[in-house]
Amino acid sequence: xxxxxxxxxxxxxxxxxxxxxxxxxxxxxxxxxxxxxxxxxxxxxxxxxxxxxxxxxxxxxxxxxxxxxxxxxxxxxxxxxxxxxxxxxxxxxxxxxxxxxxxxxxxxxxxxxxxxxxxxxxxxxxxxxxxxxxxxxxxxxxxxxxxxxxxxxxxxxxxxxxxxxxxxxxxxxxxxxxxxxxxxxxxxxxxxxxxxxxxxxxxxxxxxxxxxxxxxxxxxxxxxxxxxxxxxxxxxxxxxxxxxxxxxxxxxxxxxxxxxxxxxxxxxxxxxxxxxxxxxxxx
Numbered sequence: 029x030x031x032x033x034x035x036x037x038x039x040x041x042x043x044x045x046x047x048x049x050x051x052x053x054x055x056x057x058x059x060x061x062x063x064x065x066x067x068x069x070x071x072x073x074x075x076x077x078x079x080x081x082x083x084x085x086x087x088x089x090x091x092x093x094x095x096x097x098x099x100x101x102x103x104x105x106x107x108x109x110x111x112x113x114x115x116x117x118x119x120x121x122x123x124x125x126x127x128x129x130x131x132x133x134x135x136x137x138x139x140x141x142x143x144x145x146x147x148x149x150x151x152x153x154x155x156x157x158x159x160x161x162x163x164x165x166x167x168x169x170x171x172x173x174x175x176x177x178x179x180x181x182x183x184x185x186x187x188x189x190x191x192x193x194x195x196x197x198x199x200x201x202x203x204x205x206x207x208x209x210x211x212x213x214x215x216x217x218x219x220x221x222x223x224x225x226x227x228x229x230x231x232x233x234x235x236x237x238x239x240x241x242x243x244x245x246x247x248x249x250x251x252x253x254x255x256x257x258x259x260x261x262x263x264x265x266x267x268x269x270x271x272x273x274x275x276x277x278x279x280x281x282x283x284x285x286x287x288x289x290x291x292x293x294x295x296x297x298x299x300x301x302x303x304x305x306x307x308x309x310x311x
Contacts, residue, residue, distance in 0.1 A: 092112055092179055092180075095112045096112070097112060097113060097114040098111065098112065099111075099112045100112075100176070101179050103179060106177075106217050108170075108173065108176070108177070109173060109176055110176055110177055110178060110179040111147075111176050111177070111178045111179060112178075112179050112180075113145075113147060113178045113179070113180065115145060116178055116179070116180035116181065116182050117180075117181075117182075117183065118143065118144060118145055118183070118303055119144060119145045119146070119147050119178065119182040119183070120139045120144035120145070120146050120147070120182065120183070120184040120185075120186055120303075121147050121149055121177065121178060121182050121184070121185045121186065121221075122135055122136060122139065122146050122147065122148050122149065122150070122186045122188065123149050123150045123166055123185070123186065123187045123188070123189075123210075124148070124150040124186075124187070124188035124189050124226075125150060125151070125152055125153065125154055125155055125158075125188070125189045125191055125192055126152035126153065126191075126279060127188060127189075127191065127229055127279070127280075128148060128150060128188050129148065129150065129151070129152050130285070132282060132285055132286075133285055133289075134280065134284075134285045134286075134287075134288040134289040134292055135186065135188050135226060135289075135292065136148065136289075137285060137286070137289035137293075138288075138289045138290075138292035138293040138296060139184075139186065139293075139296070141289065141290075141293040142293055142296055142297060142301065142302040142303055143302060143303035144183075144184065144303045147178055147182070149175045149176065149177055149178075150166070150169075150175065150188075150189070151163040151169065151174070151175065153192055154166065154169065154189075154192060155189045155190055155191065155192035155193040155196075155198070155203075156189060156190065156193050156198070156202075156203045156206045156207045156210065157193045157196070157198035157202045157203055157206055158192030158193045158195070158196045158198060160192075162174075163175070165206060166187070166189070166206065166210050167206050167209045167210040167213065170210070170213060171213075177217065181218060181220050181221055182218065182221055183221060183222060183303060184221060184222050184223075184224065184301060184303075185214050185218055185221050185222070185223050185224070186223075186224045186225075186226060187207075187210065187211070187214075187223070187224070187225050187226070188225070188226035188227075189226075189228070190203070190227060190228030190240070190243040190244060190246075190247055191228050191229065191240060191243075191278065193228075193243055194228060194238075194239040194240045194242070194243045195239075200246055203243065203246060203247075203250075204246070204250055207247065207250045208250065208254070211223065211250075211254050211256065222257075222301065223254075223256045223257075224256065224257050224258075224259070224296075224299075224301060225247055225250070225251040225256055225257070225258045225259070226258075226259045226261060226292075227243075227244035227245075227247045227248060227258065227259065227260045227261050227262055228240045228241070228243045228244040228247065228261065228262060229244075229261045229262075229264060229265065229278075229288075230244055230261070230262045230263065230264075230265060231263065231265045231266045231271070232262060232263030232265070232266050232267065233262070233263070234263075235263070235265075235266045237262060237263065240262070241262045241263070244260055244261065244262030245260070245262060248260050257299050257301070259292065259295050259296070259299075261288075261292075264288060264291065268287060268288060268291055269287075270284045270287055270288060273285075273287060
């Protein structure tokens, strides 16, 4: 239908035609040659999308390299929705629990100190087996889309946790099974990325660490068998004098986060895991 003229004066016959045509429906689908557009998705503070728009039925996916930051892209290789980041080549993906979730947490701050932009893909109250009622454990959350991974090939994938598994009474067998499933899924999705596991923050077995210290040791054995670097933090609260920085016996106040972030950054640097601007690119 042609655009209506800005002039409102015309013959009665033309007005009648305009009134009749105004009830006509537009043809369905985009016209040939029209560009398919995706609306950027607002991103929450945790890095998770607020919404995940889907392309219209029958339309092909756009080139993800052309999508703005925060867009959701359905990756045909993984068959999952993934987030488009501004600079995935310098991004560390951090899957974790409430130890990692705060913006100034010790894992996030350590990674940032080594030059990474941190993308958080976990949730407080969850773990390898533990869930919080709305978000599943790590592998279930990934499979079910409770949170999304980024599109492309980030240089480093970090998995931290175990505290909620200890709290919720998960046994070694289930933790091992789910941890291996998660590691297999991450290796399949990101074959060119380095993987790292960080254990369960605790006081240490000799200082009342209990099940948290046991889970930290278990995760170390899982990582060793999977040939993945592991940072044991099962005695860090006492080893590095963070007892006075705890707010509830488990979680750190800001001074404790800063203290352990510095320790973790040194450890990661010793492991050769600082951002070295590898040619990760998109895939």
